[in-house]
Amino acid sequence: MQTISIGTEHRAEEIIERLDEGLRSLRREGFDVRIGLHNRGRFTFLDCSVDPQGPDTEALLRHTVASALSDVIVDKWEKDLVRRMIHGQYCYFSREEQDRILDHADRNLGGEGATAGDRHSRSERKARILNQLREYLDQNSELVVEGFLHFRLRDYLEELEEAVDRAVDDFLTEREEREFVRLLRYFLDVQEPRVDEVHVRIRPGGSFSLVDPQGHTLRSEVLEQFVVEMVESEVSYEDLLISALITLAPRRVVIHGPVPPVWEGGVATLRGVFGDRVRDCTGCALCDLEVPKDRCPTC
Incomplete structure (x- = not known):
């Protein structure tokens, strides 16, 4: 029985939930699919296995695990990654301002209020991560998510950093526009109406x-x-x-x-x-x- 072990330092429950959704289809097709847990130091490892064995079954298991992890990274972890980047690189902004920057970054990355183009970019980002995970799992049966993020997904993290930088520019522009509107409103209020x-x-x-x-x-x-x-x-x-x-x-x-x-x-x-x-x-x-x-x- 082939086993793939996925290690994570935080939020193992989210990975388990998404993996279980993905593996459910294999169970419906009659495969014996199991998810076990064991701890190793500060990491929790999820052991995913399927029986009977075979090249097609093993490839399907690897794809299912990679798909689940790419969903978790983009849909669950991405916003927290961006939040930490904002806090680390732009700590001189207030908490409220950092939250506004996070909203802009989330839209830039295809979140709530995003344009169709940004949503498409989000799908492409997830597909790239899926492919990199599959390539890694083709050669390895154990993967630590945090390590994979920082050492194998540098391009992805750089993309998030660029989105944060754009979000800061958007926030500063928005702030300037609000101040501009406030100033214009003041000029209007002190004017006597010339026409009705x-x-x-x-x-x-x-x-x-x-x-x-x-x-x-x-x-x-x-x-x-x-x-x-x-x-x-x-x-x-x-x-x-x-x-x-x-x-x-x-x-x-x-x-x-x-x-x-x-x-x-x-x-x-x-x-x-x-x-x-x-x-x-x-x-x-x-x-x-x-x-x-x-x-x-x-x-």
Whole structure:
């Protein structure tokens, strides 16, 4: 009866649980599969065996064990590995800030809130670990998970470190944006409203227009002079819009869509600055230029 021994210093229960799930299919096919435990120093070893023996059965056992371990490493241990990296390399951040960095890193690595691309990267990462585990178990019947991680999965650990570095950059950018929004909100609060209501139409090409409730382009000497100065400074459309709205300090801002993807960040900043002054139009002439109307019926 072939036996594969898996040693671990911590959290043996998670490995046992995942191994048992994987070996259950072998039991259903009539194989005699067993998991035994023994301690050796500070390590707990899981002894996995299957009977009857045979090349195909042994290969299936190795694959099942490797698959279980790759799942545990990526799904169970990865976040703790990242947390320790953050604590060790960026200990000067507060605990709350480290938690925010961890959230960013988790998304970068395909966790909750991740993009489809990051989730695909997570699957590829798990597949690479699975292949390396299988190659090792083809030549060895004993494996210590922590040792395998640190000596055989250096590329994987470097990938986690890169994700942590990106997460720190994301966190710092986010913090700067929050401070920027807070400052803009302060400027808005000390401004006297120049108009009651401004309608914002963002065009597919990225430009925008500001109109009054009747659909007429807003005219203001202060605004026109301001726009000239901003254009000469070569600022982005997003910065120009937010700055123009702060200059006008309207009591109400209505956004007409659809909002192009390139504007999503700018509109999010606008909402952060103007808060409950902002509302969205659900459809009108400003949202669809082919329908001539003077006023948004839903505003």
